[in-house]
Amino acid sequence: MFSDLIVDNFTSPTHAGEIDAPVLVLENKDPVCGDQIRIGLAVENGQITSARFRAWGCATSMATANILCKWLEGRGVQDCAEASAEEISALLGQLSPEQRHCQHIAQNLVRQLAAQEAWP
Amino acid sequence: MTLKGYFDYNATTPLSDAVKAEMRHAMEVFANPSAAYPAAGPARALLAQARQNVADLIDAAPEQIFFTSCGTEGNNWALQASCAGAPGEAAIVTTAIEHDATLAAARALGQSQGRPVHVALPQSDGIVRADAVARASAGPVAVYSVMLANNETGAIQPVAEIAEIARDRAVPLHVDAVQAVGKMPVSVRALGCDCLSLSGHKFHGPKGVGAMYVRDPGTFAPMMIGGGQERGLRPGTENLIGIAGLSAAAAEARALMDPNAARNRENRKRILDGLRRQGVAFSINGPADDARILPNTLNLSFDGLRAEALAMRLAHLQGIAVSLGSACSTNKDRRHSHVLVAMGLPEARLVSALRISFGRYTSQADIDALVRALADGVAHLRQLSGAA
Numbered sequence: 001m002f003s004d005l006i007v008d009n010f011t012s013p014t015h016a017g018e019i020d021a022p023v024l025v026l027e028n029k030d031p032v033c034g035d036q037i038r039i040g041l042a043v044e045n046g047q048i049t050s051a052r053f054r055a056w057g058c059a060t061s062m063a064t065a066n067i068l069c070k071w072l073e074g075r076g077v078q079d080c081a082e083a084s085a086e087e088i089s090a091l092l093g094q095l096s097p098e099q100r101h102c103q104h105i106a107q108n109l110v111r112q113l114a115a116q117e118a119w120p
Numbered sequence: 121m122t123l124k125g126y127f128d129y130n131a132t133t134p135l136s137d138a139v140k141a142e143m144r145h146a147m148e149v150f151a152n153p154s155a156a157y158p159a160a161g162p163a164r165a166l167l168a169q170a171r172q173n174v175a176d177l178i179d180a181a182p183e184q185i186f187f188t189s190c191g192t193e194g195n196n197w198a199l200q201a202s203c204a205g206a207p208g209e210a211a212i213v214t215t216a217i218e219h220d221a222t223l224a225a226a227r228a229l230g231q232s233q234g235r236p237v238h239v240a241l242p243q244s245d246g247i248v249r250a251d252a253v254a255r256a257s258a259g260p261v262a263v264y265s266v267m268l269a270n271n272e273t274g275a276i277q278p279v280a281e282i283a284e285i286a287r288d289r290a291v292p293l294h295v296d297a298v299q300a301v302g303k304m305p306v307s308v309r310a311l312g313c314d315c316l317s318l319s320g321h322k323f324h325g326p327k328g329v330g331a332m333y334v335r336d337p338g339t340f341a342p343m344m345i346g347g348g349q350e351r352g353l354r355p356g357t358e359n360l361i362g363i364a365g366l367s368a369a370a371a372e373a374r375a376l377m378d379p380n381a382a383r384n385r386e387n388r389k390r391i392l393d394g395l396r397r398q399g400v401a402f403s404i405n406g407p408a409d410d411a412r413i414l415p416n417t418l419n420l421s422f423d424g425l426r427a428e429a430l431a432m433r434l435a436h437l438q439g440i441a442v443s444l445g446s447a448c449s450t451n452k453d454r455r456h457s458h459v460l461v462a463m464g465l466p467e468a469r470l471v472s473a474l475r476i477s478f479g480r481y482t483s484q485a486d487i488d489a490l491v492r493a494l495a496d497g498v499a500h501l502r503q504l505s506g507a508a
Contacts, residue, residue, distance in 0.1 A: 007436050010429070016504050034471070035426070056425070056505035059432035 005093045006063040013062065015069035017052040024077075024116060028108040030101050035061035037105055039069060048072045048080070060095065064102040067091050068109060081113040123481040125439040127490060129416055130271050130299060130477035136324040139368045143326065146364030153358055154349060163360055170367030174331045177370040178297070178316065179307035184337065186350045187363050188330045191298035192221035194317025197332060197343040197354070198294035199225050199265060201315070203233060204341035206262030211236040213256045214265040215248040216462035217275070222265055222296055223458075235262065245407045246275035246463050254285045261291045268311070269300035272459045272475055273406035274417025276304070283312030298322055298330075302373035303414050303479075304381065308333050315340070320362070324480065325369030329362035380480055384415035387478050387487050391418060394491030400498050405460055405473055418476045419460075421469040422498045424507035430497045431474060438493040443475040 002010075022040030029036035035057025042050035051069035055062045071091055072080055088110050089103040123134060135143075146166060153163035171182040188194050199212060199222070212226045216239045223239075230237035238256040242248045253264060264286045269276050279295055286293040292314040300306055302323025308316055319330040334340045337353060346355030373380075388410075395402055405419040422430065427444050434440035456470045465473075476490070 002432065002436075007432075011433060011436050013504065018506075034467075054504065054506040056507070058426050058428040062429060062501075062504060 001096065002059065003093045003095075005067070006060050006095075006099075009063035009066040009070075010059040013053075013066040015052055015066050015073070016054070018054070019050055019052045024113070026109040026112045028105050028112075030057075030061075030105055033057070033101060035101065035105060037061060037065040037068075037109060039065065039072070039109060041072065043077060046076050046078060048075055048077060058099075058102075060092075060099040060102045061105060064092055064106050068106055077113055077116070080110060081116070083110055121481050124486055125441060125489070126481075127440060127442045127476045127478055127486075129479035129482075130274075130322070130475065131443060132321045132327065133324045133479060134481070135326060135365065136369065136372055136480070138372050139324055139326065139365045142368035143361050143365040146361045149360055149364075153360065154347070163358075166360060166364055166367070167358060170363045170370075173367045173370040173374075174318075175333075177306070177374045178301060178318070178333055179309050180333045184308075184333050184335060186332045186334060186337070186354045187358060187366075188317070188332050188343070188354060189328055189359070190330045191219075191296065191317050191319035191322075192225075193343070194298075194319070194330055194332045195219070195221040195265070195294070195296050196225045198315045198317060199229050199263060201341040201343070202263030202265075202292045202294060203229060203235065206235075207260060208234060209236070210260040210262035211238050211257045212263055212265065213238045213240065213253060213261050215240045215242065215253065215267070215277075217242050217246060217248060217270050217273075217459045218265070218267055219271060219296060219298070221298075222267070226265065242275070242459075242463050244463050244465070245412075246270055246273040246405070246459065247407060247412060248277055250278050250281035250285060253282050261289060263292050263294055265294040265296065267296040267299065268306065268316075269297075269304065269414045269417075270406075270459060271299040272457055273419045273463075274299075274414035274477075275406050276300070276412050276414065279311045279313065286314075287312065299414065302369070302377075303384075303416055305377060308335070320366035320369055323369050323373045326362050326365040329359055329366045331366065376480070381415050383480075383482075384478060385410065387482055387484070388415055388418055390484065390487045391476065391491060394488065395420075395494060398491065398495040400495050402498075403469055405463065405465060405469065416478050420474055420476065421465070421472045422474070422494075423468050423472055424505060425472055425498065425501040427472050427474045429501055430472075430494075433497045433500070434490075434493050437497075438489065440490060440493055443477070444473070 019040040023043040024041040026039045051072040053065035055065040151160040175182040240252040240256040295313040295316040301318040316333040321327040
């Protein structure tokens, strides 16, 4: 039911927590099940130097938050913003139908980067 | 036997050693019990003993016991048989906390026969009051069908009071006792029901075998049409090995009823006391009065988290199996427990509800490990969400 990727990122999250005075904050909530993820980003010279999350939801959504933070950290904001929906979904590996709402949450979070007009 | 980390006894239970031994013995009993020759004697004797053991467990007579394949079959049969001779406008009256084996069967039967189906609601503690059942239909009623103990909350229903209503209106009463039998004393005479269904795997018997109590078999419609087995009411060559297992499970459940119930009550208290000592905030979904709840069942909500995440953490980090009251479904719908929804619980309690059920092989060490794992998991998830 759960892939090793989801189990590992859920049971041993490396990026849980808060960033003091985050430059950017990405937030999304699934309108049906209510799962929600909030990711705070520290950005320097267009590079994401730190990403930390708070999440409420199922195990897959919490794993999604951690996977996304790991992916964001060290990348350029512009590169992340240009990632396709398929690329974001692929980060989560194979998901069963009841887990796929997490793909949408992840895509919605990354899409918010594209909507940013400027970043430090 | 030990069964470390298993807290889903209401879903199913493991075969006991005595049950396994009886089933192994029955594997050598191959003759068709319906055959007339002497070689069929052991098979007939096995069936007779099993009928007696099941009857003894629920305070019935052996001639009132009919072997089935499971609780679902019993519930379907009870509704079909009760509706068979009822006028078309007579309703099926049941409750919102029934298992789908009753609710779905009632809806399907209602639809196919053009028969109304009325569903009585529980109070917030999960108990459906007898007067709610009485009020559910002012018109003619074909059958009342209620469960004795709820599988999710453990709430014990006022079946004897509902039986009085049924008797006053000359309407048959079916009781789904699948979750109750083997966990609490059950007397069909004290309940005053017309038929009652039970399932072997809920009390350490095998899966795929159950039984129906029928108060008056002479007036009860058959489940199927076929050979004359089970006096024509439930034809089909008997599942001897399964019935042997059910027989041993029934005898054992009866013999161990008091000590098992006492241990379950102790374990239940140990979980609640342990969580309180660890400072874990939780709500109990079900009756506050211990006398109104199965001693082996706890349905708890932990606000500030999703129970699905907690259950996965318990399973993958501590090897603990519990059951969920709610789960992610698809992008289009929510999947909450229909029982907890009927009780009117708020969303925060619905999504954070866990069912913990334990039994004969649960040790105090298991309970203590569960409490530690729950305390750790709840604190961790509340911290992740920022609710801590």
